[in-house]
Structure formats: C-alpha cells, structure tokens
Amino acid sequence: MVRQENLKKIIGIPRAISYYNNYTFYYGFFKSLGIEIVLSDKTTTKLINEGSKYVVSDTCLPVKVFVGHVINLLNKGCNTVFVPSIQSTGYKINNCSKIRGLPEIIRNVINRPFKMIEPTLDKTEGFGIKEFCFETAHQLGIRDKKLINSAISSGREMYNRFLEMAKSGIPHGEAVENAVKGNYVLKKMSLVKPLSVVIMAHGYNLFDERISMNILNKLNKMNVKAYTCLDITRTDAINSIHELDEIQYWANELDLTGTAAYFMLNKKIDGIIALSAFGCGPDSLMVDEIQYHANERKIPMLHLNIDEHTGEAGFVTRLEAFTDMLERKKRKQLLQCNKPKNIEIAINKKQIQEPKVLTKVK
C-alpha cells in the first residue's frame, strides 16, 4: 500500500483530437487528483509520417496524427496514455466513427505493452461528464468520491476560465498556457481590420500549427480578422444552427456549422474559409450545408482540403487569391455607395464599441 502511494502516477496526453478543446479541463482534473501530466511534442512532419505507418492509408489525417502522438509518448517512456472515446455529446448527437473508436484503433494498431485509460462519454446511453470522469479515475486506481468530485469542479473552473480568455480574443495557445498557469488575462481591444472572415474547422485541425499550416497567423499578416469557434458560446452556436432551419447531427458540428452560421447571421463577415481534412466524413456534409446557405446569402466561401502531403506554397496562394478577391469585392461595394465617408465611419464605430479592461488575477 505504501509503495503505491509513494509512486507518482503519470499520465500521457497526446496533443491531438480532444486535446485542443478540452486540455484545460483534463489538466485541472488530473492535477487535483495528484497525477502528473506528460504532453507529447508538437506535431511535426516526422511525427505524422511515424503515425501513418501504423494505420491503413484511407484513415483521415487527424487520426494519423493522433497515432503519431501516442507513439511519441511511448517513446518518451510514458506507459499510461489517455485515449478518451467521445461517443455522443447529446441525445442522439453522435461523433464521427473514427473518434468514437479511437481506443479501438489504438489498441489494435500499436503492438506494444502500455496501459490505456479509455473512458467513454456517451450521453445517448446516459454516460455524462461525471461518469466519464469517474471512469477515468477508476481506471487509474482512484476511488475516493470526494476527491474526484472536487477534481471535476476544479477542471471545470479551469476550462471556463480558458473559454473566457479565448473569447476575449487571446490566441488558443496563449489562452491554454495562461489557464494552466492560473493566470487570468483578458485582451483589452483589438485593431480594426479591413476584412474579416470566419474559419470553420475542428479545433484539432485549426489550432494545430502543422496541420493548419498556421493559417491564423497567415491571415493576421494579410490583415484579415479571423473568427474561430472560440469566439462564440455553445448556446449561440446551437441557436444559430436552428435559425438556419438545420439540426445538430454531429457532436463536433458546433465547431463548424455553428460557428459559420452564427457569424453569417449576426456579424458582417466578408467570407467563409472551410478547413477540413481529406476524407473527413462529417466535414464533407457540413461544408456542403454551409455552402448552400452561403450561396443564398451571397457570401464567398473557400474550401481548403488538407492531408499529409499538402504543400504550403499552394495553400498560401489560394488564401492570397481569396483575400484579394474579398478586398476587391469590398472596395467595389464601398464605391457603389454615394457617401463612402459616412459608411467608413459607421463601420469603425461598430467595431470599436467593445473594448475590455485588462485585468489580471494572481
């Protein structure tokens, strides 16, 4: 007994799939359970190649990346890996099969001895967040109810803080870092940019700098404001999907259709950029859905498909062409109006209305 308590428990979290949306929750949860977290390295081309050796070629890029990260963790000497299976996030709102079966893929594809922590989140069957966390803790050998409950609430706290920070406009990576360190930073104000677009993409595609080819930075350099799924709340996303007369079918749908629908309906954006992995089943449908509504509203849309061979040069060219087109369109719109000066002022006023005070806790 004494030995077990003295042994420090370590869990490895791959930097892929659910890391990008839920890492702050996992961090708070595991830290207050007294478990140390090991993260895998950031995604590199080498890591992707390593991952794609293990799975069949038709598997989509994010799963290949996930396998790569698991291998990376194992190479680091971490023998316990956290592989959650997120089946559904609401009644009959299911996830993509590959994400649902992530533990099954990992178990059968990697032939090395290691322990896999594989809790299931399935709200259709009544396994909510609480059951998910309890299962995780049980698999790690922790059975103290009070401890687990307090761990859940501290995880939630950290997660909410991360969401607030991200919503104020802090980039994803920084927000995660600040939340993990316990800082609370809000962005004061943002510069007004001539163009704004919304990017519809899964968190694990968009915030991974290798997979998304750093699209957020590139747009920033091109002087384009990019809205992402972190800029809106969950309820907003659901409501705007309903407003378009659609229903939520996929668990990850809020990242894509929810975000795109919200900005399409409520804010004046100049264009939509869809970023999806090649062979992604849900994305092919969701992008089509938004394309349909964007066509009705005459909003230009760019669909970028990525896989492990995507060349950066072609990617940039397409982005540049798209932004150039948006610029030309906007200029034409402004010129067509009789009083261009007034309109410019109106636009500026609207966008500078929401400055927030910089506050720091701790």
Next chain:
Amino acid sequence: MKAKISERQLNKYSKNMDNTISAKDRIIAWPRMGRIDIPLKALMLSLGAKIVIPPANSNEALELGVKNSIEGICLPYKLNLANYIMALEQGANTLMMFQAPGSCRLGNYTKMAQKTLKKMGYEFDMVIFDMYQSKMKQTLQAFWHVTRCINPFKYYKGFSLGFNKFFAIDEAQKLLFYTRPREIHKGDAEKCYNKWLNIIDNTNSISGAKALVKRIRKDFANIQINKNKYVPVVYLLGEFFVLLDPYVNQDIEKTLGESGIEVQRQIWFSEWLEGVLKPSFLNKKESHRQKCVRNARKYMKRAIGGESIETIGDAVYAAKNGVDGVIHILPFSCMPEIVSQNILNKVSKEEDIPILTLVLDEQTGKTGYITRIEAFVELVKRKKIMRNSEMKKKKEDLVNV
C-alpha cells in the same frame, strides 16, 4: 436546456410530413438496393398505392448521382440520389427513405437529398421512416401517411406478403451461393434463381407467399451437384449497401461462386428488418448483432456505429469456425469500415485467417478488381489443400502409432 434541444429536434423531424399532396395523387418511389423492390412493391400495391420503380443501379445512374452530389460523400448516397432523380423523371411525387440517427452519414442522406432535389427544381414530398422513436409505430405511421389506408386487413396482407417475400429472396440467394460452386452443369443455379425471383414477384396471395421458402428449397434440391467437391468457404463482410447491391459490388458473389468458392454473406436484409421491427421481448434467440458483440470483445469494447462491430465479430467467428477466408468490402471513405479495416489487420494476424479488403468507388476498374479476387481465391484454395494434407498426415501418424 439540453432536454429542450432534443425535443426541438424531434419536432423538426416529425414536421417533415406535409399534406400538400392528397393520398390519391401520390405516386411512390424508393431507392434501389439489391432486390428490395419486389417485397416493397407487393406491400405498397396491397395498400392500394401507385408506385414507380426506378431502373436498377447502373453506370448511367451512377453518373447521374456523381454529377449532382458533392465530392466527399459516400457511394451509396450517390446512387440513392440517382434513383430519386430517375423516379421523379418517371412521374413519382412521393419519395420514401428510412433514416437511422447515430450510425454514420446515413442519417444525413434524406436531408441532403431533399435540398439537392429542391435546388434542381423538382416538387415532391419525402416521407422518412425515422428510427428515432418507436420503430414499428413510425413505420406504420409513414405507410398510413402515404396511403391513407385504414383497412387493417390490407395492412396485414401487405406486411405478411412483404416479409415472406423478403425471406424467400434471401433463402433463394443463400441456396444460390451454396449451389453455384458445386453445380455440375454451369448456369443451372443462376437460372433457377432468376426463375424464382420472377415467381416471387408474381405471387399475390398470403398462403402462396408463406409456402415460397419451402418450394424454393425443394426446387434447388433438384439441381445436380457434386457433393464430394472440395469447396472453400469465404465470408463476405462489410458495409450494408455495398454487400446487398450487386451493381456496386460488381456481383462479387458470382465471380467467387464461378471460381469454385462458396460465399457466405453475413448480412441479410430480412434479418436486419426483423431486428429493427420486431419488439425486443420477442427475440429469444441470440441475434446476429449480439453474437458479433460477444465475439468481437477481444478487439472492440464498444460499438462505434455502422456495421463495424458486426464485421469484426464475424471475422473472429469465421476464424474460430474453420472458414477459409474473409472478404471485406467497403465504399471509399466509409467511416465505420475504415476503423474495422484497421482492426482486421490484427484479427488476420492473431486468428490466422486470410482477409482481403476491397475499397469500392465510382472509378473502380473491373479488371484490377477481379485480379485481386482471383489471387485471393488461389491463396484460399492452396491454404485449404495444405490444411487438409496436414490433417491427413496427422491422422495417418495417429493410426501408425
């Protein structure tokens, strides 16, 4: 909040039924898959509805579907859409389709098809069998909505005709797969099968339909077969639509049967229908799915949608019961089957069974496809001979000692 959302969704689904077309003017059509048109035709006709049957899936249909659907969607949707278009061109105004949420992209088919067809300028009403709530009730409701038939005897007649025809077709196919590799005169089994399809189609009485299965068995027993022939058995697993539609799988059963292999397909429409519509307390036997879940436990602990767990379970079952090989077919970019493809690699190694995976899409070339099947057939046959000779040796050794 969450409860509200799900209620809202349910409402949205049931709203789909509109009454703009009166029951008399309705001309009903549904997508093709294998020969499900025969039982459904009997059912609809006995409910007093007018129907249109779109032509069977073909290159032409596929071209039409590919032209009007998005790039990333899977093959079954493309063919379904083509069936709808062809039916609408022939004068149909009511389209029927079932949808099961939570499986895979199938749940989105109807929504997308509706949008696409409306964009193309067709006017129609789509009736959806929604498997969200009680399944039998939903099905009856959908049929009532389409036909406005209130005579319960007609329902009884329709359903018993339909069910019995489903069972008869599946029985005929099973016997065809058994007889084809063993027949002495080539083509006998095929002829017999086609003859029975015609007879099944023309049966119009309940008693006649109930007797079909027995008559089919008798007739197939009359075909001359070579009972002593070594016939390797191959399981056919994979995605539902691809397995059941002979155009999409390029009649793989025929190719295999003619090269002397007995095919045992594991997915049957009648079995599936029974599983869906029969109330669970009437099921005394272990269902196919339960059996698969039990067998697959070593490799898969949870169902992940689609027929993935069935594929794994059947492959393991095949290995344990002396089946000589497994052929796994899936449409390109099918999500659940890609997971099972990943897992099957390990199953093949650990259970020592040859598995061939065939990915089908609209560009599959027939020659390459057949070459791969032929190579696999040779492998399976050689393995069977090796195994038999090993067994003989062992037996001889035992006798000698």
